[in-house]
Amino acid sequence: MDSRLVDDLKKLLGRQGVLHQPEDLLLYEYDGSVEVARPDCVVFPASTADVVETVRLAARHHVPLTGRGAGTGLSGGALAREGGIVISFARMNRIVEIDAENQRARVEPGVVNADLSLAVRHLGLHFAPDPSSQKACTIGGNVSENSGGPHTLAYGVTTNHVLALEVVLPSGELMRLGSAAVDPPGYDLTAVFVGSEGTFGLVTEITVRLTRLPETAKTLLAVYDLVDDATQTVAEITSRGITPAACEMMDGWTIRAVEEYVHAGFPLDAAAVLLIEVDGLVEVVEAEAEAVAEVCEKHRARSIRVARDDRERDLLWKGRKNAFGAVGRVSPSYYTQDGVIPRTKLPATLRRIGEISRKYNLAIGNVFHAGDGNLHPIILFDRRNTKQFQDAVSAADEIIEFCISTGGSITGEHGVGMEKDRLMPLLFSEADLEMMKRVRNVFNPTGLLNPGKIFPSSKGCGEIYVRPQPAQTVPSR
């Protein structure tokens, strides 16, 4: 990178605000995915004005620019695929305003997801989207990826909670989209911006809707001897019209990894567990918990345990939310997928994943948002073994192809990024992708903002894709 650009960035942001030595850049080669890409420089703006000036400098030098929150993303969205500047929002982490009366908050993009909920808890409110990485991931990253989480089953994903954005376009234009009041007239630019994976602009402020905390919640742990029984339970809960706040599943392999790590009391000999939460008014929760338990029993749940208090509930959730960390302890490398299927196809899909696991002789754990049909098969491999790595990628592709064949999608919440760009043609026609590109060009006409993401490169999707191998294994989520 041109040293004059680095000097200009240092003048703008101070010496502490710019990293460009190779050893400093190492951390920024990674996010939570298996992808790797090293930036030429990482900058840390402290204000929107800093962001505008940084973007202008990058544009003047024709250097790619990629936004980054906490780097917990699972599709390479925050990696500088074509080098250039990574713009980290770590310093822009203020909660600007909490408006309890209107149940709104204005935050900078670097605010950690869980910190916002903590800050409004005393008001009886929370920020509903709760990715498993919520203790680290930032709201700016959530907006870019349209993140989900276990409780999005009832509460919706990030886009359902974002009302307005302040954004800096790659041209350096500062723009406000949407409004704190509902239904701003004109085209819904906010809705199309959320989930654009950092390819439209850099978000510098977010106005979100806050949600009232439920009066009470009940968390049930249903234990099964057969995976099929667990998946049948989920399908019936959905088709009966019961909408739990969350409905998560872990298979036996994952349960054992988690239990050794978290000691939440998950049964080591089970084939699967469902973690189902119902929340709301006391009267509603009692009735729904009974209905859920009835469905679990009908499908031969071996036992149904209701968390007795908040401590036990937190422990069960800790087990679920740390599942990926637990896997990291038992396997040198793993690859997490994010396919989505219609919920009635859960039993068939898990059977298919079992077949794929046997075909490649690779262990595949399953821990996922069953109520949404959003799968997270975790394929274990050893990166030092080239064949295993290739097999893991092939197994993942077969799983995704099966998801698509059921009418599903290649990603439910992790994003396309640089991980699934080559799969996009399996889901979208050339005309669909061309239109998406043209809309990206409205915001990002030079393509210098977060290049190499979402859209397949000129290579056909049928070609074998070999990922660069990471220098070391990084635990992902």
Add this chain to the structure above:
Amino acid sequence: MSLAASAISENLRAIVGPQQVITDSERLRRYLIGGKTPKAAVRPGSDQEVAEIVRLAFVEKLRLMPTGAGTKRDMNIPVGEYDLALDVGRLDQVVAYDPGDLTLSVAAGLPLSRLARALAEHQQFLPLAVPFLNRATVGGTIASGVDSPLRQFYGTVRDYVLGMEFVTGEGQLVKSGGRVVKNVSGYDLHKLMIGSFGSLGVITKVNFRTFPVVAATRALLALFASARDAVGMRHRIAQSSLRPLTLEIFSPVAAQLVFGDLVARGETDPRSAAAREISHWALVVSFAGAGRVLERYERELRQFAGGGQVALLDETSTAGMLARMPEFSPLALASSPAAVVLRMNVLPGEMVQALGETAFAAANQEVRWAAIARGVGAIDFALLPGRDDEALGRAGRVIDNVFEAFERRAGSVTIRWCADMWKETTRARKTSRNDLEVMRRIKHTFDPSRVFAPDPLAAWT
């Protein structure tokens, strides 16, 4: 251009068949919008036919107006001269319905009433209680962005549309989103279609998540001497653990318009003196659940009503009330030949002030008015003037006052519904928003030759 005789007309017939091209002036009257009739109407029978028609329009530089049942023609969207009505009425199929997955894919011309019947067979529904519910189509509902009182609980279309297919101004059939309830693959282009009035594309197919029918539904009616008191109850509900299905506040005239005759016919609870007395501001809140849940709602809502008179409606009266509530704007238009309905979107904490200032402006100009405020902060404020020039002038001054007030207030105001006479005089207004240029670029991206006649962006300069 004389379409009937032209090669274009022949081309249209070649695409859709001779029966589906309408050029007879009598039959074209149903496509009248803002005093303008098209030279022809064409009724495609498939997505591909829609795409071919738009491609023809693109090549021949024709201007198209996508239409469904025509129930939005009193909405205030700038439409210039146009050549061709593209009537999607024949695209009326339920394309796929998976009750077990609670997902649905339908063609855009499907009437909501038929859709509701298909869903009801499986005890499901869509929370689209929108104006002209008996006639409106899926496509028109999405394209116009009309909202539903049920948004209090279920959110808006933006929250439960999973994907769409549409034809762009170049005649490309494009899809975005999908048919599963959680999906982040690709950009959510379909969300740009919501409320775009067909200015970006012709919607051909819409995928929804559906919802299970709720248990017994009841409504509570509370009457207050002032808007402030009614909104006070709204705030107390918002700060409680209750999660009502709908929450609407009616001005006295709005209450008369929407449920006055229900009361007169004795369809609300006849034992309730309160229900008969609607010269006050009324808050109607509906909720659902089994026995103990309903008791809890009733108990707490009665507390939240404070000094207001309260009536609990039985299930039949509740259903009647819920069916009438979405019809406020049509009822307002029917009640006055020169009606105009302003949509004001404000933060809930500013509802009282917005209502108060607007009512003051209307009273000052001696213009009769009626308003419904949704609990989320969306207010429909109807001005109901006489149709003489002097009365129209006074109503025009009220509108100017309201727009000026919103230059200083967060939120937005638009003329949402109006009699045709207002469409002629409604002028583009200045805006301080700086995303207008991006919106124009979006329009150009979807429709570079301006094939689609509606132009919602023309409301601003």
